[in-house]
Amino acid sequence: MENSNWIFQLLGRLHPLLVHFPIGLLVVALCFELFTLRGKRPGLRQGINWMVFFGAASACVAALFGWLLRTQENYSGDLVDNHQYAGIATAVFALATALVLRNTLKKQSADLRAYRFMLFATVIATTIAGHLGANLTHGEDYLWEILPNHKTVNNGATSSVLLTELGTTDSLSALQQDKLSLEVRGLFAHKCYQCHSENKQKGALILATKEGVFKGGESGLAIVPGKPEQSELFRRITLPANHKEVMPTKGKLLNDREIALVKLWIQKGAHWSDEKVKIFPEALLALQKIKLPISNQAHPVDKLVDDYFQKHNIEWPVIVDDPTFIRRAYLDIIGLLPEPEAIHQFENDKNPNKRDALIDSLLGDHRNYTQHWLSFWNDLLRNDYSGPGFITGGRKQISGWLYKSLMTNKTYDKMVKELISPVEGSEGFIKGIEWRGVVNASQRTEMQAAQNIGQSLMGVNVKCASCHNSFVSNLTLEQAYGFAAIFAEKPLELNRCDIPIGKIATADFLYPELGIVKGETIAKRLLNLSDIMVQEENGRLYRTITNRFWHRLLGKGIIEPLDEMDSPAWDDALMDWLASDFIAANMDLKHLIKRIMSSKTYQLPAVSYKKIEDTKTDYVFRGPLVRRLSAEQFSDAISQIISPLYPAVAFNPEGEKTKAKRVWHKEVSFNRTVLPEPGKRYFRKSFNIKNKKITNAKILISVDHAYSLFMNGKKIAEGRDWTQVDKLEVSNYLKPGKNTIAVEGENEGTIGNPAGVLFSMKVLYQSGETLEINSDETWKSTDLLPDENWTTNSFKDDSWKAVKNYGTQNWGTLPDFSFKNHDGKFARASLVKQHPFMKTLGRPSREIVTTSREVQATLLQALELTNGAFFNNVLEKGAIKWLEAYKNEPEKLVDQLYQKTLGRSPSPAEKNILMNTLGDAPQKEQLQDIFWSVFILPEFQFIN
Amino acid sequence: MQAQNSRRDFIKKMTAASIAASATTLPMAGFLSSCSPSIAKIAASADTVILLWMAGGMAHTETFDPKAFVPFEKRLDMKRVLSTFPKKPTVVDGLEFSEGLQSIGSVMDKGAIIRSYKAADLGHILHTRHQYHWHTCYEPPQSVQAPHIGAWIAKELGPANPVIPPFIAMGQRFTMGESEELKAFHSAGFLGTEYGPFLIPDPAGGLESVRPPQGMSLKRFEARYKLYKTLANKHKIMEQGSDYQRESLMRSMEQSYRLLNSPEAKVFDLSQEPKEVYDTYNTGRFGLGCLMAKRLAMNGGRFISVSTEYEPFIGWDTHDNGHARVKKMKALIDRPVAQLIKDLDETGHLDRTLVILATEFSRDAVMEGRPEEQVKDQVSRQPDVIDNEKHYGMHRHFTDGSSILMWGGGIKKGLVYGKTADERPCTSIENTVVIDQVHQSIYHALGIPPQTHYEIEGRPFYTTPDGHGKPILDLFGKSLT
Secondary structure, three states: OHHHHHHHHHHHHOHHHHOHHHHHHHHHHHHHHHHOHHHOOHHHHHHHHHHHHHHHHHHHHHHHHHHHHHHHOOOOOHHHHHHHHHHHHHHHHHHHHHHHHHHHHHOOOOOOHHHHHHHHHHHHHHHHHHHHHHHHHHOOOOOOOOOOOOOOOOOOOOHHHHHHHHOOOOOOOHHHHHHHHHHHHHHHHHHOOOOEEOOEEHHHOOOOOHHHHHHOEOOEOOOOOOOHHHOHHHHHHOOOOOOOOOOOOOOOOOOHHHHHHHHHHHHOOOOOOOOOOOOOOOOOOOOOOOOOOOOOOOOHHHHHHHHHHHHOOOOOOOOOOHHHHHHHHHHHHOOOOOOHHHHHHHHHOOOOOHHHHHHHHHHOOHHHHHHHHHHHHHHHOOOOOOOOOHHHOOOOOOHHHHHHHHHOOOOHHHHHHHHHOOOOOOOHHHHOOOOOOOOOHHHOHHHHHHHHHHHHHHOOOOOHHHOOOOOOOOOOHHHHHHHHHOOOOOOOEEEEOOEEEEEEOOOOOOOHHHOOOOOOOHHHHHHHHHHHHHOOOOHHHHHHHHHHHHHHHHOOOOEOOOOOOOOOEOOHHHHHHHHHHHHHOOOOHHHHHHHHHOOOOOOOOOEOOOOHHHHOOOOOOOOOEOEEOOHHHHHHHHHHHOOOOOOOEOOOOOOOOOOOOOEEOOOEEOOEEOOOOOEEEEEEEEEEEOOOOEEEEEEEEEEEOEEEEEEOOEEEEEEOOOOOOEEEEOHHHOOOEEEEEEEEEEEOOOOOOOOEEEEEEEEEEOOOOEEEEEOOOOOEEEOOOOOHHHHOOOOOOOOOEEOEEOOOOOOOEOOOOOOOOOOOOOOOHHHOOOOHHHHHOOOOOOOOOOOOOOOOOOHHHHHHHHHOHHHHHHHHHHHHHHHHHOOOOHHHHHHHHHHHHHOOOOOHHHHHHHHHHHOOOOOHHHHHHHHHHHHHOHHHHEEO | OHHHHHHHHHHHHHHHHHHHHHHHOOOOOOOOOEOHHHOOOOOOOOOEEEEEEEOOOOOHHHOOOOOOEOOOOOOEEHHHOOEOOOEEEOOOOOOEEEOOOHHHHOOHHHEEEEEEEOOOOOOOOOHHHHHHHHHHOOOOOOOOOOOOHHHHHHHHHOOOOOOOOOEEEEOOOOOOOOHHHHHHHOOOHHHOHHHOOEEEOOHHHHHHHHOOOOOOOHHHHHHHHHHHHHHHHHOHHHHOOOOHHHHHHHHHHHHHHHHHHOHHHHHHOHHHOOHHHHHHHOOOHHHHHHHHHHHHHHOOOOEEEEEOOOOOOOOOOOOOOHHHHHHHHHHHHHHHHHHHHHHHHHOOHHHHEEEEEEEOOEEEOOOOEEOOEEOOOOOOOOOOEEOOHHHOOOOEEEOOOEEEEEEOOOEOOOEEEOEEOOOOOOOEEEOOEOHHHHHHHHHHHHOOOOOOEEEEOOEEEEOOHHHOOOOOHHHEOOOOO
């Protein structure tokens, strides 16, 4: 079979050549026939006759060969059918015409009318068959696409569309060839690059480049153009699933359609288009101009959502009540709970615009707004007070700059400009984190800058492309390096999967259509880049931040994932209108918050979902998601309601600086300082008091873990809680001449752990002179139990050693360690160093950009809340405080607790339970347990 | 006897555990799409892993791979010194350990030694970077947070006993130098905190971590939980349609209540051990960690690590006084490690428990880094010819050869795998082993397929980089002796 087939195949393939004979001969015959009308030019007659005879014969042969081609090479489809019928008709007509002509000639009749009519019909048939044939070879669009108003259907051409379109043709137009090639390359990218690209060359095969594809791999030629059956690649993708040589080995096998596409591509000669493969959808950089739909709704956001709701057949639910709204508004703008009085006032406020007014007044609370939103920005810009990298100086905070930016409500474009082209204090963002030693090329600090700007600000994943051409976007290695090169001092050589490839990157922004980054120095380039990035044409920048704010306030972005802004929005118009509105308002972040929060849309009831998956696939917006209090919100709420959770901050934007240092006995093992062992240590410091009248002498002291304080031999104070700053007035104990402070400190625990004395004394003479004594390296200490008189002036401490300054790392800064009066403010969680309690509740360690936190509760969280010593201690402290405040009023206590915690009074049933638990003579244990139970309630932990 | 009974109990509970685990591993499931199910499962030879971590860089030539011994003397040329201890025989013919490790030597017929581990070349040494690499199999920094091997195992296998956290890390505090870097890898990374380590810095106080808060009686603890449940059910919110967030909260509270209220919490109570057993183990925190690891392994622990603790220049990180300090470190580990193996063996648990002893890299007296890639010296005060005993020892960081010990869980008994050169530089010269092989060998023993991965930010993230690691199959199989 095989042997004889080739002849038929060859003859079949002569069809495209042969068809030109009947077309040419018959059409010219008809033309000449027209010239002979009315007996003119009789000389042409003989020629016309031969043309018709040969035309008819060639038409028959062409039709026959066409039929061969079709049956030998499996063409099918309507187009082929129609072409076939037209072809056969042509042959039949041509034959008939030839016979009629012959008969007419034989009869020597001069009546050519029948023949002429036949010839005319034949030429019509030829034209139809020819046109259909041309459609087959050049594409159905071939003729029409050059017309002025023609729309191409190139966009969204899936492989199946392509298959039906091209599968029926024998030779393809250049355009079709390119299309087919790109489709197949896209398929390779999705299915094969993982193992067969420049990055990874399994079996020495690369399918990402033209050379690679046609060079083949260890198993020989991957592609034999025109011959799928001889192509190794085709053989491997068509093997049964359990065959050991089947490809791909990772992921799903190709489906029939995909296989057919590859086959077609090889059959058609495996053309390689040099065009860049854009296989992933890309969002437009510019914002669309959105006209607000006509709607009954007043608020622009609601107008857009109304339109969306109509399309999805959703009725507007009733917006939430005042207590729910005020809780949301407080938590979203300042991160704190509304006090009962505030709720009460708000409920009774008759102002119809009271919700807008509340938003305004909360946004006006700059300090609390800043200390709440700081966490959002710290996550986004991966800024933290501690973490890897600081130890070797490879990292810099931007806390001061960020705090100030939020306090002054710096416009977003200005913030971006300063992050990219740093001003004092904002250098840390593009500096990245530098680890000691050799790091992977894709983690050099220049690349980190590119990745972080990409992710945080532009919502594009540069991480993948910084190692190899991305598998999840159209970004290439070259683009990623080009972006990184902007931040590089020296020329940057491209590394593919950490191996240099001998190419130097050309500095270029990811989106060159916005502008070309120029400049010899980094500073110039950064300035240039920052200008390019913040221009309004870069709608993507503003869309990204707008979407993040929406996510933050409603629990889910308009576009998800938040860091992949090429993904589809659930409503494009809403997305781009909001972003445009943000730009129109001069990139004012508070405007954006107000715009969203003042809408009915924000004020819809929270929507419950059974499974987290239900919020991911086929998501339809119906209202905000139920949100959980963040680690910071939860911590601050506890501090607010019962007792400060954190005594100290890592970043102290407003407080004064103390000269006192936290000191302890220097503990040494094998010549190395080690953590202080448990046990008692003794400290001394002598000083001189002038013989002058003293107005006052104040002491601040905090010791980890416990202390007794002596002044000139007399014990004047003791304490066992370093988080508590003890404040003393000691002028009575001072005398002119030498005075001595002595501290007996104790480190608790079973193993070595941080310990330290923090002490400050300020003596004010009537003359106005002052004396300040602070704990520092001039203090002396010993670990041996000294003689009884060790606290007195006369004791000789020559054998004692200088203390060691243990820094603030383990304790942070106590805001209360101040001679000024403390106004009851507590350390906001956003200013506190990462702490195990917050970590467990989901505060990320900010080594990498984090744009959404875990939302579900975990066992470790539950364990921490249930028996963590840290939380338990705070509950205990709080219980003691509350019992004092509401000594004989258990009912009021219960009511206040519910008001402060849940913003409502307990129901009679709840009250009953709580009162029973408290009993007649409330003890701290019972109250502690009530606190615990209420703080764990879903009603408390969720923002509904 | 009691162990027998409780064992049966645990098997029952484990069945319940797997059901519970499937219900509780939800958190990140929607976010991560595992591609593992399509990969055929492999048969497991171990259910539990104990990692005994020698933090700070333990010199192979001073411990499990001794070379020529040169005693201390005045005017000693340190270039001549390969080991500062004499060799001692072990129970395995031809296998010798350095003096001070005879107890561990006596249980080597129950396990194997890899003598050819080669650490990554990360340039200018930072211990925590190598430790990060050892524990996650990825070189830091990474653009996504890499999970600790214990977190991978917790994620893939879940708890063996529903009330014992599947990943427990003992012995390390996070309050000193490089603590932030230590935290960076004591993490479940992108797998989510659910799979993160349950930290017990001081095993002696292990019970504190799992018993109701101090001062709270069991009765009060139960009453408190009941109060919470009653209040929670009183409110209308709980009557509204189910919600994954509220449910995950209620469920996790329920679980923690069960753990804290369960008799298994006693597993964490070392005072339950007879005094002589306690004393045998008690060489310090590390020894007690081994004792706790034993108790956990016998009662459904999944991944348990015990660290000698890393603190810069302390422990195995001998920048000076190497000889004297290594002597102390050996005394710290020798008895409890050997006892742990014996106890697990005698109770039959060693068959299904894989015990590993390892360190981030080795040390040398002369070379910093490795022969082809020497790096910035960090021990500059080290003279070549020494008079002072504090200079006698392996004070530089050496990354080209180191030992790993393994017992149980299907590991060949009495096997010596790979070797290092007998002359300086004492590099790996046969069957060199790198980290992804170590990880895949552990996963292999646990039946976790080598291609296990999750998609994170569009990137398939494998247990070993690109899924390339191959288990060392030679380690597994029937005993050699």
